[in-house]
Amino acid sequence: MPELPEVEVVRAGLAPAVTGARVLAVEVMDPRALKRHTPLGEEPGLGGHGSTLSEETGRGRAADFERRLTGRTLTAPLRRGKFLWIPLAVDTGGLAGPDTALLAHLGMSGQMLLRATDAVDDRHVRIRTWIEHPDHGELRLDFSDQRLFGSLALDSLTPTSPVGSIPAQAAHIARDPLDPHFDDAGFVAAIRSRSVGAKKLLLDQRIVSGVGNIYADETLWRARVHPDTPGSAVSQRGAVALLHHLREVFDQALLEGGTSFDEQYVNVNGQAGYFAHSLNAYGRGGEACPRCGTAIKRVPFGGRSSHYCPRCQRKR
DNA sequence: GGGCGCACCTGTAAGC
DNA sequence: TGCTTACAGGTGCGCC
Numbered sequence: 560m561p562e563l564p565e566v567e568v569v570r571a572g573l574a575p576a577v578t579g580a581r582v583l584a585v586e587v588m589d590p591r592a593l594k595r596h597t598p599l600g601e602e603p604g605l606g607g608h609g610s611t612l613s614e615e616t617g618r619g620r621a622a623d624f625e626r627r628l629t630g631r632t633l634t635a636p637l638r639r640g641k642f643l644w645i646p647l648a649v650d651t652g653g654l655a656g657p658d659t660a661l662l663a664h665l666g667m668s669g670q671m672l673l674r675a676t677d678a679v680d681d682r683h684v685r686i687r688t689w690i691e692h693p694d695h696g697e698l699r700l701d702f703s704d705q706r707l708f709g710s711l712a713l714d715s716l717t718p719t720s721p722v723g724s725i726p727a728q729a730a731h732i733a734r735d736p737l738d739p740h741f742d743d744a745g746f747v748a749a750i751r752s753r754s755v756g757a758k759k760l761l762l763d764q765r766i767v768s769g770v771g772n773i774y775a776d777e778t779l780w781r782a783r784v785h786p787d788t789p790g791s792a793v794s795q796r797g798a799v800a801l802l803h804h805l806r807e808v809f810d811q812a813l814l815e816g817g818t819s820f821d822e823q824y825v826n827v828n829g830q831a832g833y834f835a836h837s838l839n840a841y842g843r844g845g846e847a848c849p850r851c852g853t854a855i856k857r858v859p860f861g862g863r864s865s866h867y868c869p870r871c872q873r874k875r
Numbered sequence: 876g877g878g879c880g881c882a883c884c885t886g887t888a889a890g891c
Numbered sequence: 892t893g894c895t896t897a898c899a900g901g902t903g904c905g906c907c
Contacts, residue, residue, distance in 0.1 A: 560900065591884085641901075667900050668885085683885095707884050708901060755878070764902085772900065861880085863900055 561665040563640060563735055563769025564812035565832065569671050570638045572827035576673050577645060577700065578635045580692040585625040590617030592685035592704055595662065595728055596712035598623035624686075627713055628661065633690065639738070640768025641665065642729040646716060658716040662726045663702070669709025672701040673827045686711055735769035736806050747798040750790045757793060757801070758786035758865060770805065773818055773841045776866045778805045780840035785874040786865045792875050811837060840866040 632648035644660040714726035781804040817832030844857025848868040
């Protein structure tokens with residue numbers, strides 16, 4: 560389940576292979592992997608996330624995506640939270656627009672895999688891209704996604720404050736805590752101004768991006784905060800500590816190559832990360848808390864699960 | 876505007 | 892053995 564550390568590992572893995580590479584060909588094998596892609600001249604959001612693509616809409620999107628990406632040169636990949644994008648170098652044809660990026664969201668099971676051009680396919684590859692790099696020669700970049708929650712798109716870049724630019728579809732999300740321009744004070748104020756539970760707030764990408772179910776549970780465990788503690792009940796000091804622990808968890812996960820369960824997440828070479836071995840709460844329902852020995856509790860949380868220690872993380 | 880629930884999707888495991 | 896059901900979960904949309 561790719562969250563910030565996993566997406567960052569993918570970004571760093573892609574960088575040397577795609578920066579400066581030219582797209583030779585694109586094949587969309589499953590248009591459902593283009594849910595976020597809007598063809599030129601079409602209104603954004605038609606047939607988008609949450610609705611099923613008609614066959615005709617899917618074919619149109621696939622054709623538009625293939626036509627506009629083929630022949631373009633890729634630049635260095637960038638990331639905010641769980642969104643990853645590769646800006647396209649300015650071309651003179653004007654097919655993709657002057658400030659366009661190849662945007663990727665991995666969803667739950669999406670993978671960006673760098674492979675030899677003659678590598679064997681797996682059945683979950685949804686979009687194949689052949690690229691040619693001046694130093695590395697021809698490669699294949701496969702977007703594989705078992706559960707189809709992820710997608711690729713071509714999207715226009717929009718300026719973002721105080722520096723840089725971002726695909727329009729990701730413009731609404733906050734910076735992530737590893738971003739040097741992250742607003743610490745804004746985070747603390749946002750947490751303390753809301754009445755909903757701390758876990759919901761950590762998962763709100765408009766407050767802080769990059770956090771998913773795994774790292775929310777781990778951060779709350781480290782900070783000794785109950786997932787349902789209202790944001791307004793978190794002290795100034797507590798909110799600062801929450802941010803500190805979030806950064807700590809992300810840093811450690813990055814060092815260990817991310818969290819892999821059941822091959823749901825691998826890096827660009829298909830290798831798993833090791834952070835799953837370092838988890839203290841997530842996925843450990845019924846096991847002893849590493850801090851106090853009390854059994855970790857697993858409770859339903861909006862269609863998924865929360866894991867916490869009922870002793871270390873008491874509800875206030 | 877905030878909060879909540881649902882839809883999207885597929886592989887796996889459990890239950891019958 | 893084979894079928895059905897539940898579950899995993901990030902995002903966006905609609906409703907209250």
